[in-house]
Amino acid sequence: MENFNIDNLVRENIKKLKPYSSARSEFSGNASVFLDANENPFDTGFNRYPDPLQRKLKEKLSFIKGVASENIFLGNGSDEAIDLVYRVFCNPGKDNVIAPDPTYGMYEVCAEINDIEYRKVNLDADFDIDVDSILAKTDENTKVIFICSPNNPTGNLMTRSKVIRILDNFKGIVVVDEAYIDFASEKSLSSLLTQYPNLIIFQTFSKAWGLASIRLGIAFASSQIISYYNKVKYPYNVNILTQSHALEILDNEEKVKEDVDYILKEREEMINSLKDLSYVIKVYPTDSNFILVKVKDANFAYDKLMEKGVVVRNRNKITLCSGCLRITVGTENENNNVIDVLSSL
Numbered sequence: 001m002e003n004f005n006i007d008n009l010v011r012e013n014i015k016k017l018k019p020y021s022s023a024r025s026e027f028s029g030n031a032s033v034f035l036d037a038n039e040n041p042f043d044t045g046f047n048r049y050p051d052p053l054q055r056k057l058k059e060k061l062s063f064i065k066g067v068a069s070e071n072i073f074l075g076n077g078s079d080e081a082i083d084l085v086y087r088v089f090c091n092p093g094k095d096n097v098i099a100p101d102p103t104y105g106m107y108e109v110c111a112e113i114n115d116i117e118y119r120k121v122n123l124d125a126d127f128d129i130d131v132d133s134i135l136a137k138t139d140e141n142t143k144v145i146f147i148c149s150p151n152n153p154t155g156n157l158m159t160r161s162k163v164i165r166i167l168d169n170f171k172g173i174v175v176v177d178e179a180y181i182d183f184a185s186e187k188s189l190s191s192l193l194t195q196y197p198n199l200i201i202f203q204t205f206s207k208a209w210g211l212a213s214i215r216l217g218i219a220f221a222s223s224q225i226i227s228y229y230n231k232v233k234y235p236y237n238v239n240i241l242t243q244s245h246a247l248e249i250l251d252n253e254e255k256v257k258e259d260v261d262y263i264l265k266e267r268e269e270m271i272n273s274l275k276d277l278s279y280v281i282k283v284y285p286t287d288s289n290f291i292l293v294k295v296k297d298a299n300f301a302y303d304k305l306m307e308k309g310v311v312v313r314n315r316n317k318i319t320l321c322s323g324c325l326r327i328t329v330g331t332e333n334e335n336n337n338v339i340d341v342l343s344s345l
């Protein structure tokens, strides 16, 4: 993108901000006596502050993802990466963001918390983004366009060329949330990062990596954007338990691939079983580890599943999703529970 200057998008107060400088970030080098951070000297395993920039973890992740460390931000779940988009780029009470509808709920919640206008544009009949309508909704105060691909709760990938059309035609920040990319039939858009300095890609350890409880989210972006993220984030935003456990798991990439393969195989089984049920009206195509299913009566089916101790997500009230349940692909046994209840209706 020609003449793109990220500073034109960043809030004035953030540009001027002198960030908190922690003891651990000021010192880098070799030393053996650490009396700079008011820590307890006795070794509990946890008495030292963690690396504020998670350098070891980023190095390893960089190798796995093919994205340079300086283009990686790690946060307390993707939630932190979402919130930081607002805190870095959006002026409360003035700016707006655009997102497709339906999509992941946190973009809107964070917009409201930060007092940012949230503009929704319906997905089309194939649950794909409507590029012209999205671009038509932008104005000089539009700072961010969110795109979730594969999308939650619909499950499908957004067409790559359409995402690129948005990148080519919008001069603000484009966020592509790839929380479910490991289950998708297409690759991450991370190869576009060098071409588009306004692109931010989210990924997470919460889904394919099986680590939802350690709270570790990823953002890939230009080094300038990452610097602003680092300036605004809490100094020690990723604790040492999370950092060290993630480091261990990154050695087991093969195991994660096996889990994903299992889930993809079960997804296929589940789709076939669901399609055979008379209570099911439609099974939507999915590139995720969940399936959106339209049934005769979503509230009734939801209650019946609950009676049997099976919890799915009722999306009946969501835009374009009336009559729909969102079902996560679990183990073969768990999935059979769902099929058994639905086949009895």
Ligand SMILES: *Cc1c(COP(=O)(O)O)cnc(C)c1O
Pocket: 076, 077, 078, 079, 080, 104, 148, 152, 177, 179, 203, 204, 205, 206, 207, 212, 216, 217
């Ligand atoms: C599950 C999910 C995430 C993950 O959020 P974390 O805070 O990293 O657990 C992010 N985006 C979408 C669209 C999701 O569905």
